[in-house]
Amino acid sequence: MLRPVKMSRVVVAGSKDVLPPVIEKLHELRLLHIVNYNGSQPEFELGKPIGKAREHSEDLIKLRSVARYLDIKNKAPDVTYPDSQVISQLDTLLNSVGNDVTSTFERIVQIDADIKISQDQINAMRPLAALPLDLDDYYGYESVSVFVGTVASAVDADVARVSPNSKVFSGSSKNAILVAVFAPAAQASEVAAVLAEHGYSENSVPKLEGSVDSAIATLEGKIKSLEGEKGPAVKKLQDMKKQYEDMFLAADEYLSIQTQKAEAPLRFAETANAFVIDGWVPTADLAKLKSEIEGSAGGHVEVQVLDDSEAENLVEAGEDVPTKIHNPAIVRPYELITRLFAIPEYKEFDPSLLIFIFFPIFFGMILGDIGYGIMTILVLMGLKKKFRTPGWQQLINIVMIASVWSIIFGALFGEIFGPLGLWGKVIGQLPEHEIEALKAAGAYFGEGVYGPLGRLGPMGMLPMDRLATNAVLMLIGISIFIGVLHCSVGSILGIKTELNYGEKKHAYFERLPVLLFQVFFSLLLLGLILGNMALVGAGGLVIVISMVMMVMGPEGPMGLAHVPFYVSNLISYLRLLAIGLASVGLAFAANQLAFYVIMPMLSGGATESSEFTIPAVIVGTIVLTAVHFINMLLGILSPFMHPLRLHYVEMFTKFYSSHGGGVEYSPFGHVRRYLKA
Amino acid sequence: MVVGAINDGGILYGLLAVGAGLATGLAGIGAGVGEQGIGAAVVGVVAEEPGFLGKGLFLMLLPETLIIFGLAVSLILMFAWTPFA
Structure with a gap:
């Protein structure tokens, strides 16, 4: 494993x-x-290739182009076919079906192009309706130049000055003047110059006949008939897709397999x-x-x-x-996280199992809310039916397993949609005077209880309210402890990996000192907090020894440069507490806002929940739902990204991929998806 | 009067809270500045070579620790350091 x-x-x-x-x-x-x-x-x-390698690849190219016209994509198979059926139908698929699809598709492309052209012509002609001319008046001259376009100011006088024999028609167009100037060809350049001074911009005139209005009506009729033809053609392609989709995919698979076999001797x-x-x-x-x-x-x-x-x-x-990495089915989704980073080398460890153990716990510890956990699982169950590709399924399984942990931690933290929210109402809480007494004694970890069981755990810590001072301090300690554990597992694997490669110096003077340093650094901290000087002394001593070992290691004195990194590794685990606090804070704020601000305010200052008016309850519930929804979205994203980082940065650097990524085992053969095995 | 306020922790406690806010906030800005360049580069690399996503993510998340440092200082200021107890 x-x-x-x-x-x-x-x-x-x-x-x-x-x-x-x-x-x-x-x-x-x-x-x-x-x-x-x-x-x-x-x-x-x-x-050299054997058999019909070339024929098969040619067929494959043809098949794929037809499949592209039909918009056939990889999908979960509905039916599978035996090889013999694919072979017998291959010819039909490639020829009669293929030609039919190709010609229909090309006809649709042609129709689209024709519609586009007609549409452009209509758009070009619309302004010309302002001029009293037929379309055939605009072209067909030998000694006359025609200018049609818009100008900013009237041009009649200026045109008449440079070319007295010319004829000018003008009409008003949208915030400009539309003109048609018919000038003798000999004076064309002078007229053009004059028009340019007036900000002339040319309109193209389609070479059609009759009045502008009738031409537009004809074109619109044409577009309508083209669209009438396109509808059934598109429908035909859709029907063909429905009919042949699985067959096409099966044929693609069959030809790929044949090509693979025929070209195998090249290797x-x-x-x-x-x-x-x-x-x-x-x-x-x-x-x-x-x-x-x-x-x-x-x-x-x-x-x-x-x-x-x-x-x-x-x-x-x-x-x-x-x-070839091989894990039990329940661990397999977590291979996605391993693969995302790198495939392990043959002699390295496959960290998927460790990710399976730690990742969901980290996720759960950060999110830690029964309500969010259940909601996440429900949403994911819906998504699981919708996104059926293996990648999505893996991702959804990862978060689903992690959400179970989030429910477990939710029970430990006493949170259902935030602290001090539903928990107290559903399961119960301490009476007021006991809370006061605990606060005064500095032993207050929260006010929830486990129903008749009361508060559990050492010092009655559980259910722990994460916003209470004592709980924050306790969780700082627990986060660092988890960090030491997580990093130590990484370091131990690092030592074993180096030994597998026969690098004893790296194992004992590069990996081992890190393990010692991190473990005893945390013991030193613990000693300082508990005021236990023996522990501080022992920690300090081993830290010095580990640093001496680093200096003796392969990097020499430069090895010491990594020491701040090892310290920051441990501090980094504080995010297990910190990200969680942020999400608890938002959930808490949502509950406060709805129940203690909006609802009382809209009920005219009522303080008891029984006095809240119906509109106040409705508005309050909307705000509550919105804020919790946003918090939950964030609450899925960051508990995913941050544990990912803790694995990639804090743990993997201790043992993984330092010898470069591996090559994945991909045996010669083909997994049959659309063909019957 | 000021002396009295300091003695009961009023103003000092306020300053403590401001300090804690600054610690997290400035560390956050620092982490953001660090990540912006890396993020842009990683997006560029991943567009060319999608297989680099994991390693890119690793690089991108490196400066993230900075904000945790700031947060650790804030937490210590707000919860662990009790000069007025």
Whole structure:
């Protein structure tokens, strides 16, 4: 669980005659992580594709373009098809269905373009209605230049000055004057210059006939008929999508599998008559791989396992051992957080299990509210039905498990939608005089009780009101304690990781001193608080020793430069308390605002809840819901981000990814989603 | 009168609260200034290479500790340090 699955290095060698059945078997088994042959050895050359690699890729490209026209995307399969059905229908899909889809799609594109053109023409013609001319008056001249456009001021006089034979028509357009000037071609440039002085801007005139109004009416009729044609075409595509969607996805998968198999030899080494496949396989599946492969080729193939020292040599030479992380189903969502950072290297630890343990507790400790926890779970249950991709499902599961912890901590903190809110009404609280007595004695941790059980825990601390001074101090201590624990687990894994790599100096003089420093630094703090000088002395002594060890470590005196980082690591865990306090504060403010400000104020100064008027209760409830809703949104986001940081920055730096990320185990084969297995 | 106020903690307690507010507030500004550059750079990198999101997030969250320092000081001022008790 904490370690990636153990892998073995194998070599599969055999006669080229049996290459197709061997590939078929490897693909079906999905066990071998192939190491690509890089062509570095003169005796071997790169393999060549077998079978119909080219045909399959061409079909795949065609299929995907048709699927794109139909807007088919990856989705959870509704039906699955056997290979034989896909093969028999492939031709129909690619040809008759494909051509039909393509022509319909192209027709829709054409219709859209025509509508656009007509629309543009209508827009260009609308202003021309102000002029007393037909559309065919504007074009078809040989010795006359036509200017149509808007000007800022009247142009008749100026045009007549430079070109007495010209004719000017003008009409009013939106906040400008529309003019049409017909001038002899010989004087065109002078007229243009005059028009430019008046701020002329040209209007394009479509080459149509008849009056402007009738032309617009014709075009509008055309648009209407085009739209009438488009509707059924779009509907047709939608129907086809409905009918063929799963088939298209299945065909895509089938062709991808065929291409993958046909191109597989490109990753192998070949001679004239033989082939060699290098790869890694989980040690537990070794026997299965060997017997199945050798069985498939009737003895013409040999599966050889390299012993550990040979494999180690290959790794030294730069080959990556693929990492297969394997966790129980309940931990698996938390692999998302690990992956987001990096895939562990083969010799490193897989931190998913630790994230599964710590992350929800951190989340719960920050959010810590029964009401918010239940609401979050309800919302997530809805989202889970809606977002069905694996990534979303993982994310939702992460937050869901964490929300359960939030309910648990909510019970410890005595919070249902904020402190001093519903808790007292639902479960009960201490009488007034006992609260006063506890406050006077400095032992006040809150006023909630667990019904007939009363207050529980040492000093009657639970349920703890997080806003009480004593509780804040206690939670500071608990946060730091959790921090020391969390960092120590990281440091211990760090020491073991370095030992796995054979780096003893790094293990004992870089990782170990950090562990000692952080543990004894917190003991020193504890000693100071308790006034226990023996503890302070012991802590100080070990801190000095750990610093000496850092100086002796691989970084030398520079190692000491990290000391502030180790201290800040621990202080950083205060966020477990701090972020929570912020959200408690807002929830508290919401309750106060609604019950002690808005409702009494709108009820004309009533103090008893029985005296509140109905409008006051309604307004108060709206404000209450709004503020709690905002608080809950924030309350899901920050309890997610901050524990994430505590893992990435505070914990992972102690042991993870210092040797660079790993390569994920991806065995040769294909997970069938749309095809029947 | 001022002396009297100090003796019963009135003005000093007020100053304490102002100090606590400043500690968290200024630390917050500092963390924000630190994060703005990193955030912009991370968004740029992630746009090119989505696989970098985790590491980008890690870098982006580094200055976040600053505000916790400020907050720790505030908490100590408000809750743990009791000169008038």
